[in-house]
Amino acid sequence: MTGGLYSRLIIACAILLSVLLTGLGIVLGQFFPLFSNESGLDLQRKYWLFLIVTLVLAFVLAFFIATRMMLQYARPIDQVTKTAVQIARGDYLARTQTDEFEFDNELAVAIDKIGNNLQEMSMLRTMEKERLKTLIESMGSGLLMFGREGSVNLLNGVFEKTFGFSKSEVIGKTFKSIGLPTDIENLIEEVFMTEQVHEKQVRVDVGGVSSYMSVYGAPVIGHHGNWLGIIVVLHDITKLVQLEEVRKDFVANVSHELRTPVTSIKGFTETLLDGAMEDPVILKEFLGIIQKESDRLHYLIDDLLALSGMERDGFSLQFTAVNLNAVIEDAIRGVSGKLERKSMDVLVTIPDDFILEADADRLIQVMVNLLSNAINYSKEQTKITVTVKKRQDDAVIEVRDEGIGIAQSELPRLFERFYRVDRARSRESGGTGLGLAIVKHLVEAHGGTVDVKSVMGQGTAFQIRIPMQQVEKQSV
Ligand SMILES: Nc1ncnc2c1ncn2[C@@H]1O[C@H](COP(=O)(O)OP(=O)(O)OP(=O)(O)O)[C@@H](O)[C@H]1O
Ligand SMILES: [Mg+2]
Missing domain, CATH: 3.30.450.20 (PAS domain)
Incomplete structure (x- = not known):
C-alpha cells in the first residue's frame, strides 16, 4: 500500500464505513426482541451472533470497496501527484506509469505530455546554450x-x-x-x-x-x-593596419622613384635650353643622361604595370609542357649584352630535356630577373652557375653568383617592393627594387617558393622550387 494522501483518505473512509455499519448493526440489534419470542439467554446469543456476522460482513464489504477504489482511483492519483512533484522539481524524465493500474484518466496523460514537452524544451535550451557558447567562442x-x-x-x-x-x-x-x-x-x-x-x-x-x-x-x-x-x-585589425601602411609606403615609394628621374630630366633639359646646348660636348653628355633617366622611368612603369597586372583578379598563367633547357637558354640570351660588358660567364648544369608544366614566358621573366641581379651585384669576370635538379615532385632551379653578397639582416625584406640593400648602387645599375617582388609573385603563381642564401663578399644563391605538374590551373 502506498502512503499517498488519497490512499490514506480511502482507508479512513473504509474504517468509517465499517464503524457506521457496525453502529447500524447495534442499532438494528435493539429491535431484535421485537421480532422474536425466544427467552433471554437464547435471544442474547442470537443477538451477539447477528452482531458478529454483521460486523464481519461490514468489514469484508468495506475492505472490498476500499480495495477497488484504491486500485481504480487513489493509487493512480497518488502516482500522478508524485510524478507532477518530480517534474516540478526539474526531473523532466519522470512519467506517471499508470498502465499497471486499471486507470485511464486525462490527468496522467496530460502530466506525461507536460513531462515530454518540458524535456523537449530543456533539450532545446541546452542545445541553444551550447550553440551560443560555441558561437561566442569561435x-x-x-x-x-x-x-x-x-x-x-x-x-x-x-x-x-x-x-x-x-x-x-x-x-x-x-x-x-x-x-x-x-x-x-x-x-x-x-x-x-x-x-x-x-x-x-x-x-x-x-x-x-x-x-x-x-x-x-x-x-x-x-x-x-x-x-x-x-x-x-x-x-x-593589425593586418589591415599593416596593409594600409604598406599601401602608404608604396605610394610614397612610387612617387619618390618617379620624381627622381623626372627631376633629373627636367634639370638637364632646362640647363640645355638655358644655353648649354650650344656646347656639343655638354649637349651629348646631357642627352645621354636624359636618355638613361627616361629608360629608368620606362622600366619603372613597365615593372609597376607588370606587378599590378599580376595582383589583379583574373591574372592567370598559361601552363604548357615547357622545356626548361630552352627557357634558361632564352634567359641567358636576354642578358648576354650585360654578361659581355662585365666579361662574365654562366655555367648551366641541367638534365637533358627537362620538361615541366609551367608558363614559359613568365619563367623566362623570372630567370632574366635573377640573372640580371647576379650580374649587377657581382664584380667583373666572375662566374654565375645555374643548376637544375628534380627533387621529389618539384623542379629546383638555383642561380648562384660570386658577387657582393647580402647581409643576413637584409634577407627577410628582400622580396618587398622597392626594397634595395644599397639604394645608390642599385640606382647606378638602373634598378627599381621591383625585380625580386615580381620573381616572388610569378613563382608563387606557379605554386612554388623562392629561397635565398648569401654570404657577404662571397656570393648569393637564389633557389626556386616549382611543382613539375600543376594540380590545377592557378590564378593570382
Ligand atoms: N644576387 C644578388 N647579390 C647581391 N645583392 C642582391 C642580389 N639580388 C638582389 N640583391 C639586392 O636586393 C635588392 C632588390 O633586388 P631587386 O631585383 O628586387 O631590385 P633591383 O635589382 O634593385 O631593381 P630591379 O627592379 O631593376 O630588379 C637589390 O637592390 C640588391 O641590393
Ligand atoms: Mg633586380
Missing part, C-alpha cells in the same frame, strides 16, 4: 559583457588570449578594475554613460607586442526595452 573576435550592475558576466577565449586574462580573474569585476588599456576603459565608460553605441580604433600593447583593435561597445536592451548591460566586441 567568433574570432574578443567579447566582453557587463551586467546591469556594471560587472563582467561573460567573456570569451579570444578576449582571454588577447589580454592574457583568465575567466576567473575577470568575471564579477567592474571595468575599471580589470586592467584594460585606458582607451578601451574610456570607451566602456562612454557607453555606460550615454547608453549609445561607440566604436574606436585602439593600439594595444600586451607583453611587448603591439596590435591594433577595432573596439565596438553597445548597450544591451531587453525585449521590453529595459537596459541589461553593455557588450564590447574587440576585433583585431
